[in-house]
Amino acid sequence: MPTLSTPPISLPATNDPVLAALAAKRAEIDARRDALSEQITTLERELATLDGAMQLLALPKGAKPKARVTSSWRVQQVFNFLRGELGHEVMSVLRIANRPLTAQQIGRALCERRQVTLDAAVFRRLCMLIVGNLRRRQAKGFVHSVGYTERNAVLWIMAPTNAL
Template identity: 30%
Template sequence: MAESIVLLGLISKRAELSGLIDRYRKQINQLELEIACLDTTIELFSPGYDTQSIKPKRYRRKNTFFKVGESGKEIFDVLRKAGKPLNTSEIAKIIMNEKGFDQVFEKPLKATVLTTLRNYHKKGMVEVIGRDRNTSCIWALVP
């Protein structure tokens, strides 16, 4: 009996995944048709335009940890309260504790914190003052 339950579960999962593949193939076919129509329209407005040179737009996953602008505010608050430079992991762990995030989110949250810090570094709002033993950047607020 246990084998048949397991087997039924596996068959059900396979059927589900096959259905998803079929659905996404149909969506891809529809999108390719729409691109072909757009290419034809572009050709009408600009004969000879190389539509193959148009780079695809990158889609990023939505950040589920913070609302828009909230990550920077949280990071600045952590650095201000600490009163000393911190590395990326320390900042992420403090935010995890303050927001009550589970430990499983440490790696993606750390990546989000690092991306936010890099963006603010480009804007001159935070600075890298060194690296720790793990070669993680040590960040400080720009005075």
């Protein structure tokens, strides 16, 4: 008796309608098995999330959960950006530049402006925030991606202003 994980049997090409019907039924059952496998994986992830939430809520009395310091918080702490200030700073760097820049180059320029040195993890998070900001501004037509570097970093430039 074949197991569930056996590969499909290779049959010679014939015009037998019985074999064609059996092959179609096998394909249908195989597709259903794959769908159920994906559902099981999703359910296992959900169970793991619920287990974590239950452990968090079941802390002993008086115990506090460990606070995580995220790199986004560290970026905010170092730069002390107000709402929208990062976007204005990014646009200012692009406006002054006479060439396309990557998010890392913009991040370095911001660090130089503020005279700040960041560790690698916080600098990476700053660059991720810059990329997100640039993507939102690209959707509004304020900046354009104009190419890639050898390491596949996106090159950004300000959109030309329309003279009326």
